[in-house]
Amino acid sequence: MTPMDVAQHVEDRSPRGIAAAVSRLVRSGDLRPGDRLPTVRRLAAELGVSPATVSGAWQALAAVGLVASRGRAGTVVLPEPASWLPPRYRDLAAGGRSDGVPARPTAAPPAPAPRPGPPLDLSAGTPDPALLPPLGRALARVAAATPAAGTGSYLGTPVVEPLERLLRASWPFTPQRVTVVDGAVDAMSRTLEQLAGFGDRVVVEDPSFPPIFDLCDQLGLERVPVPLDRQGLRPDALEAALRTGAEVVVLQPRAHNPTGVSMTSTRAREIAAVVRRHLAATPGAGLTIVEDDHSGEIASSADVSLGSHLPDRVVHVRSYSKSHGPDLRIAAVGGPAAVLDRVVARRMLGPGWTSRLLQHVLADLLDDGDALAAVAQARRTYYARQRALSTALATHGIEVQPGDGINLWVPVADEATALVRLAAAGIRVAPGAPFRATTGPDPAAGAERGGAGHVRVTVGALAGGPDEVTRVATALALAAGA
Numbered sequence: 228m229t230p231m232d233v234a235q236h237v238e239d240r241s242p243r244g245i246a247a248a249v250s251r252l253v254r255s256g257d258l259r260p261g262d263r264l265p266t267v268r269r270l271a272a273e274l275g276v277s278p279a280t281v282s283g284a285w286q287a288l289a290a291v292g293l294v295a296s297r298g299r300a301g302t303v304v305l306p307e308p309a310s311w312l313p314p315r316y317r318d319l320a321a322g323g324r325s326d327g328v329p330a331r332p333t334a335a336p337p338a339p340a341p342r343p344g345p346p347l348d349l350s351a352g353t354p355d356p357a358l359l360p361p362l363g364r365a366l367a368r369v370a371a372a373t374p375a376a377g378t379g380s381y382l383g384t385p386v387v388e389p390l391e392r393l394l395r396a397s398w399p400f401t402p403q404r405v406t407v408v409d410g411a412v413d414a415m416s417r418t419l420e421q422l423a424g425f426g427d428r429v430v431v432e433d434p435s436f437p438p439i440f441d442l443c444d445q446l447g448l449e450r451v452p453v454p455l456d457r458q459g460l461r462p463d464a465l466e467a468a469l470r471t472g473a474e475v476v477v478l479q480p481r482a483h484n485p486t487g488v489s490m491t492s493t494r495a496r497e498i499a500a501v502v503r504r505h506l507a508a509t510p511g512a513g514l515t516i517v518e519d520d521h522s523g524e525i526a527s528s529a530d531v532s533l534g535s536h537l538p539d540r541v542v543h544v545r546s547y548s549k550s551h552g553p554d555l556r557i558a559a560v561g562g563p564a565a566v567l568d569r570v571v572a573r574r575m576l577g578p579g580w581t582s583r584l585l586q587h588v589l590a591d592l593l594d595d596g597d598a599l600a601a602v603a604q605a606r607r608t609y610y611a612r613q614r615a616l617s618t619a620l621a622t623h624g625i626e627v628q629p630g631d632g633i634n635l636w637v638p639v640a641d642e643a644t645a646l647v648r649l650a651a652a653g654i655r656v657a658p659g660a661p662f663r664a665t666t667g668p669d670p671a672a673g674a675e676r677g678g679a680g681h682v683r684v685t686v687g688a689l690a691g692g693p694d695e696v697t698r699v700a701t702a703l704a705l706a707a708g709a
Contacts, residue, residue, distance in 0.1 A: 233248070233249065233252070233258075233264065233265055233270060234265070234270060234273040234274055236248050236251070236252060236257075237274060240274050240275070240276050240280070241280070242280050242281075242283035242284040242287060243284075243287070244284075245270075245274070245280070245281060245284035246284040246285075246287040246288050249264065249284070249288055249293070249294070250288065250293060253293055253304055258304050259304065260304050260305060260306040261303055261304065261306075262303065262304045263300075263301045263302070263303050264285070264294060264301065264302045264303065264304070266301065266302075267281045267282050267285065285302055289302075289314070290314065290444035290445075291314075291444075292305060292313075292314045293305060313438065313441040313445070314441060314444075315437030315438065315440055315441050315661040316437065316438060316441065318437065318658070318660065318661040345653065346653050346654075346655075347653060347654045347655070347688070347691075347695070347699070348655045348688065349654060349655060349656050349684045349685045349686070349688050349689070349699070350655045350656050350657040350683075350685065351657075351685055351688070352484065352633070352634060352657070352683070352685050353549075353553060353685070353687070353688075354525070354548075354549045354550075354553070354605070354633060354687055355605070355608075355609075355687050355688060355690055357690065358601070358604070358605035358608055358609075358687075359550075359551065359552050359601070359605070360551060360552075360592055360595075360597070360598040360601035360602060361601075362552065362588065362592075364595075364597075365588045365591040365592050365595065365598070366588060368591055369584065369587040369588050369591055372587075373584075373587055381579060383580075383583075385406050385407065385571055385574070385579075385580040385581070386405060386406055386407050386586065387583050387586045387587055387590065389587065389590040389594075390407065390586045390587070390589060390590040390593075391405055393590055393593045393594065394407075394545075394559050394561065395561075398543070398561050399530045399531070399532035399534060399535060399543065400532055400534035400535045400538050400541070400543070400561075401538065402534070402538070402543070402561030402562050402563075402567075403538075403562070403563050403564040403567070404561065404562065404563070404564045404567035404568060404571075405559060405560070405561040405567075406559070406560050406561075406567055406570065406571050407557055407558065407559050407560070407581045407586060408557075408558055408560060408570075408574070408581060409556045409557070409558070409578070409581055410546060410548060410553075410556050410557070410558050411519055411521045411544055411546035411548065411558045412438050412442075413556075413558065414519075414544040414546075414558045414560045415438075415439065415442060415477070415517065415519060415544065416442055417570045417573060417574065418517050418542050418544070418560065418566065418570060419442060419443070419446060419448070419475065419477075419517070420446065420573070421566055421569045421570055421573070422474070422475045422515050422517070422566065423446065423448050423474070423475050424447075425446070425447035425448075426447060426448075426449065427448055427449070427473075427474065427475070428448070428449045428450075428451050428471050428472055428473035428474070428475075429443055429448045429449070429450060429451065429473060429475045429476075429477060430451045430452075430453055430465065430468045430469070430473045430475065430476040430477065431443065431450045431451065431452055431453070431477050431664050432452070432453060432454075432455055432460060432477070432478055432479065432483070432664070433452035433453060433454050433455075433663060433664035433665060434455075434485055434486065434636075434659070434662035434663050434664065434681075435477075435479070435483075435484075435662060435664060436479070436484045436485075436519070436521070436662070437661040437662055439477055439519075440661075440664060450664055451468045451471050451473050452468075452664035452665055453465050453468050455483065455486065455488055456488075457488060457628065458488070458490065458491045458493065458494040459478070459480070459483075459488060459489070459490030459491065459494045459495075459498070460476075460478050460490070460494070460498060462494070462497045462498055462500075462501050465498060465501050466501045466504070466505070469501070469502075469505045469514070470505075473514075474512060474513045474514050474515065475514070475515055475516075475517065476514070476515075476516045476517070477516075477517045477519065478490070478516065478517075478518060478519070479518070479519045479520070479521065480495075480518045480519075480520055480530075480531055480532055480533075480543075481520060481522065481526045481528040481529075481530070481531065481631055481632075482521070482522035482525075482526040482528065482630065482631040482632025482633075482634075483630065483631075483632075484521060484522075484632065484634055484662075484683075485634050485636045485657070485659070485662050485681070485683040486630055486634075486636040487613070487628075487629065487630015487631050487632055487634055487635060487636060488630055488631075489526070489528035489529075489531070489630065489631045490531050491531065492529070492531050495531050495532070495533055495535070495536065496536065498533060499533055499536035499537055502514060502516070502533075502537060502540065503537075514540060515540055515541070515542060515563075515566065516533050516537065516540055516541045516542070517541075517542045517544065518532055518533065518534070518541060518542065518543045518544060519544050519546075520532075520543065520544060520545045520546065521544075521546045521548075521549065522546070522549050522550075522631070522632040522633070523545045523546050523547055523549065523550050524547065524549075524550035524551070524602050524606070525549050525550045525602065525605050525606045525609055525632070525633070526606070526631050526632055527606055527609075527610045527631050528631045534561075534562070538563075539563050540563070541562055541563075542560060542561070542562035542563070542566055542567070543560070543561050543562060544558055544559070544560050545558060545559045545560075545561075546558040547559070547589060549632075549633065550602050550605065551589060551592055551598075551602070555585055555588070555589060556581070556585070557581060557585060557586065557589050609632065609633050609686070609687050610631075612633075612686045612687065612689045612696075613629040613630065613631075613632075613635060613686050614629050615689070615693070615696045616629075616635055616684070616686050616689060616696055616699065616700060617629040617635065619696050619697060619699075619700030620637070620700050620703060620704065622700070623700060623701070623703075623704035624704070625637070625638070625703070625704055625707055632687075633685055633686060633687030633688075634683050634684065634685055634686065634687075635683070635684045635686050636659075636681050636683055637656075637681060637682050637683075637684055637703055637707065638680070638681050638707065639659075639680050639681060639682055639706060639707040640680075640707060640708055641680065642658050642659055642660060642680035642681070642682060643658075644706070645680075645682055645706040645707060646658055646682070646706075648702070648705060648706035649682075649702055649703070649706045652698075652702040652705075652706075654699060654702050654703075656682045656683060656684050656685075656703075657682060657683040657684075657685075658680075658682060658683075659680045659681035659682055659683060660680070662681075662683065682703075682706075684699070684703070
């Protein structure tokens with residue numbers, strides 16, 4: 228089928244109708260993987276609708292992984308996904324392409340790369356397993372003290388008392404309710420489900436963690452991107468975004484993924500002032516801020532939260548995956564009862580609660596001297612690795628502001644070329660495109676690089692010492708150039 232044939236199969240000319248027609252053509256085999264769809268303007272002219280209508284249909288198809296934009300090469304049909312991952316997770320796993328095919332470099336032929344060393348994966352965004360506190364003694368103590376993990380009823384409280392006490396003592400503000408769920412993304416998903424419905428607008432950071440964009444797309448939410456600076460979300464841009472009618476703001480208060488930026492206390496006061504002005508000018512607005520503190524205990528920055536200024540408007544999520552182990556699958560959520568009670572009630576119709584056995588294990592780790600020392604050492608180590616790679620890059624003329632957490636956001640002239648050059652050197656990093664809320668040139672790349680792009684480097688995985696840091700910095704410098 229040629230691109231010109233698509234219009235003949237469209238009966239309903241709304242975005243939903245156009246998307247449904249293309250979806251039927253893909254399922255029937257009339258449109259095959261690799262087929263190019265008509266351009267937005269061409270199909271809009273053929274159907275007698277606005278380009279925005281066709282663009283909305285293409286965005287809906289891309290959100291569910293049926294098609295992908297290839298820039299000047301147009302929008303093409305993707306193969307049947309061989310993965311259970313959501314679209315932007317697939318982009319990260321496949322090096323920036325939803326179909327798993329390496330992106331074609333657009334820059335000049337690659338510069339000579341350093342001799343490849345041992346394969347090094349700096350793309351995953353996961354903690355260094357060697358820096359996690361051991362679980363053996365905690366498991367043994369919990370098993371001996373609470374063989375049944377306190378599960379005497381399916382209707383018991385969702386949080387065990389020792390863990391809730393520790394969480395409340397360490398929370399950055401006084402929450403009305405505290406509960407635990409199965410990781411930070413689970414917390415974000417369940418909270419967004421309660422706060423926003425199909426078609427609602429949600430303010431997101433640009434760039435931000437790709438699954439946040441996938442969540443918004445899955446829930447049918449319209450993303451309103453707001454850029455950051457070195458202190459966090461920009462107040463002026465947030466003020467403009469709130470005027471669009473958005474009633475939910477999603478932000479990362481510290482160790483921002485991918486940039487490493489942490490919100491300062493001054494910026495928190497500025498954002499709180501923006502929110503108060505908006506609420507005063509919009510009587511009845513239901514604005515809620517959802518904070519994703521995904522790095523939690525390994526973050527070196529202060530635990531700054533807007534909940535200190537707006538406790539009735541903030542849901543704060545703190546993950547223990549990076550500090551105590553991804554397989555614990557525990558994130559704590561604290562905030563207004565009006566939101567948290569609905570989250571807990573909805574979970575009662577699904578998993579019910581997060582394993583009380585694992586909750587007791589986490590409570591033990593949060594109160595054990597050796598585990599506390601292990602987490603503190605991990606925090607210092609990640610901080611040192613951030614600074615070491617930033618310093619090494621500076622010797623090659625690449626100025627990167629070190630942030631917090633386990634990731635570094637490195638500017639490059641062309642993302643696809645950078646990925647190929649790094650792969651040739653035996654190094655894998657994450658492409659920057661999935662982290663951006665908007666398509667097109669990367670606004671954060673700066674005019675000096677033509678708004679080209681970034682790659683995310685998980686410095687937490689740089690465990691090989693100075694020689695490994697030197698090797699990575701040299702490869703990144705060669706990969707970043709035009």
